[in-house]
Amino acid sequence: MWDGLPDEARERLALALADVCADPFAVTDPYGEDDGIMRTLVTGDLLVVIYLGHQTKTLHIFQIDYLG
Incomplete structure (x- = not known):
């Protein structure tokens, strides 16, 4: 999916993922029930489902959905 994204979307996603690494709860929302592990990242025309491995950091x- 990454290779199929337009350059601008890949850049936005890369920057957003760096923000997730720095503070995952500030830039993501719960995915379904808030278990602190499955999170949703929305950046413009991208919706990304992320699993946070707290112990392994x-x-x-x-999942990456490109809505553009």
Whole structure:
């Protein structure tokens, strides 16, 4: 999916993911029930579902939807 995004969308997503790494709860919303693990990132025409690995200090992208 990443390679199929327009350049502007990839840039916005890269910057937004850097923000998620710095403070995931400030820039994301709960995905369904707020379990503190599954989060939604919305940046303009992108909707991204993220899994936060708190113990491993990682994030995993489960889904990218490009709405443009």
